[in-house]
Amino acid sequence: xxNGTSSPLLSVDFDYVRQMMFDYSSVVLEAGKEYLxxxxxxxxxxxxxxNSLGELVEALRKKSSNKxxxxxxxxxxxxxxSFFRDVKPFESIREFVLPDLISKRSAERxxxxxxxxxxxxxxxxxxLMLIKEYFPILEGWKLKVIASxxxxxMLEKAKRGIYSQLEVNRxxxxxxxxxxxxxxxxEWEIHENFRKSIEFLSVNLGSSxxxxxxxxxxxxxxxxxxxxxxxxxxxLNQAAELMNSDGYLFLGGVESTINLADQFEIVSWKQxxxxxxxxx
Amino acid sequence: xxxxIVDDSRAMRLIIxxxxxxxxxxxxxxxxxxxxxxxxxxxxxxDLALVDWNLPNMNGLELIxxxxxxxxxxxxxxxxxxxxxxxxxxxxxxSAGANEYVMxxxxxxxxxxxxxxxGMVRS
Ligand SMILES: C[S@@+](CC[C@H](N)C(=O)[O-])C[C@H]1O[C@@H](n2cnc3c(N)ncnc32)[C@H](O)[C@@H]1O
Numbered sequence: 234x235x236n237g238t239s240s241p242l243l244s245v246d247f248d249y250v251r252q253m254m255f256d257y258s259s260v261v262l263e264a265g266k267e268y269l270x271x272x273x274x275x276x277x278x279x280x281x282x283x284n285s286l287g288e289l290v291e292a293l294r295k296k297s298s299n300k301x302x303x304x305x306x307x308x309x310x311x312x313x314x315s316f317f318r319d320v321k322p323f324e325s326i327r328e329f330v331l332p333d334l335i336s337k338r339s340a341e342r343x344x345x346x347x348x349x350x351x352x353x354x355x356x357x358x359x360x361l362m363l364i365k366e367y368f369p370i371l372e373g374w375k376l377k378v379i380a381s382x383x384x385x386x387m388l389e390k391a392k393r394g395i396y397s398q399l400e401v402n403r404x405x406x407x408x409x410x411x412x413x414x415x416x417x418x419x420e421w422e423i424h425e426n427f428r429k430s431i432e433f434l435s436v437n438l439g440s441s442x443x444x445x446x447x448x449x450x451x452x453x454x455x456x457x458x459x460x461x462x463x464x465x466x467x468x469l470n471q472a473a474e475l476m477n478s479d480g481y482l483f484l485g486g487v488e489s490t491i492n493l494a495d496q497f498e499i500v501s502w503k504q505x506x507x508x509x510x511x512x513x
Numbered sequence: 514x515x516x517x518i519v520d521d522s523r524a525m526r527l528i529i530x531x532x533x534x535x536x537x538x539x540x541x542x543x544x545x546x547x548x549x550x551x552x553x554x555x556x557x558x559x560d561l562a563l564v565d566w567n568l569p570n571m572n573g574l575e576l577i578x579x580x581x582x583x584x585x586x587x588x589x590x591x592x593x594x595x596x597x598x599x600x601x602x603x604x605x606x607x608s609a610g611a612n613e614y615v616m617x618x619x620x621x622x623x624x625x626x627x628x629x630x631x632g633m634v635r636s
């Protein structure tokens with residue numbers, strides 16, 4: 234361990250990092266999460282050959298480099314994800330949501346899909362593999378698939394579509410692994426046609442969004458949990474505005490629109506729920 | 514629900530056994546393919562089998578082929594759980610009749626996610 238990194242984070246420094254996270258990502262770091270800051274920023278301190286977290290925060294205060302700030306914000310974000318995470322939402326997309334959308338859009342033959350916090354890409358690739366397996370009919374359609382995240386590092390990973398053994402082990406059916414991935418060294422690369430069918434964008438959900446097409450399906454799972462109520466409301470209202478009224482929004486298992494955006498109606502399918510902006 | 518763990522490493526049987534016990538499985542262990550065979554006589558002795566590839570006396574692939582040779586075993590879920598990680602190996606295991614494939618080393622989350630895919634555990 235290098236000098237000083239084991240010294241505790243000063244509370245003014247913690248507050249600085251908290252405020253910075255809120256300003257640049259809307260993520261709320263609760264009091265008592267000092268250990269998280271220490272754990273996640275230590276590698277930056279070491280890479281930059283600084284002596285302590287205090288020194289890192291001092292550099293941030295001087296605002297000398299946006300690059301450093303971006304690096305610190307990204308290091309503080311939780312990127313936890315996996316292929317077919319929670320399984321059930323994907324079952325409801327397969328059994329209910331896509332059949333419904335396909336019948337409703339059979340004239341236009343267009344679908345717009347947005348994965349709004351895509352992390353390393355596992356979620357959107359899971360969705361595309363599901364389409365490939367179960368909806369050959371969509372091959373003749375115009376599918377616009379957008380995947381975005383605040384973290385440029387995660388976007389880069391999603392774009393590359395290369396996963397470690399542990400990542401492909403987790404949640405990805407072995408049958409899809411052999412069908413849709415090639416082993417490259419010790420890692421696994423998803424076939425290029427999947428990567429090419431996605432438009433990757435950097436979008437901060439907490440600030441203003443770029444112009445996006447009207448969506449039929451939004452996956453915004455496990456990201457609102459990090460926001461405060463005010464931001465959650467704003468994000469959900471913006472999502473509702475962006476969606477066709479018969480479109481579907483998926484949130485994480487512990488997230489919901491209840492008491493946040495009442496224009497959404499809950500659609501339950503087996504053991505999972507999604508939301509429809511039921512404006513009239 | 515009963516799970517049979519076929520692995521020549523006692524440590525590995527313990528690791529897998531612990532994960533499965535936590536989610537309510539009853540565990541049976543076998544340390545090689547030949548010893549495991551008797552559980553696949555078609556009388557429904559197990560619901561799930563975790564099979565290592567490299568085993569003394571009958572390897573995992575042969576064991577899976579044997580399990581699938583009896584249609585009365587069709588309902589048994591079989592997971593190949595091995596340090597073999599080449600794509601051709603995964604393909605071979607699936608063709609022989611494995612329902613899933615777990616590469617070692619794995620974590621508890623990996624195992625649970627596979628079982629969730631197979632509908633054998635609630636998230
Ligand atoms: C826990 S991951 C969830 C990934 C995936 N949606 C899933 O459910 O598995 C949360 C992701 O949200 C991203 N994120 C955090 N704050 C964000 C913001 N303000 N705007 C966009 N993405 C954000 C993080 O970079 C991270 O990749």
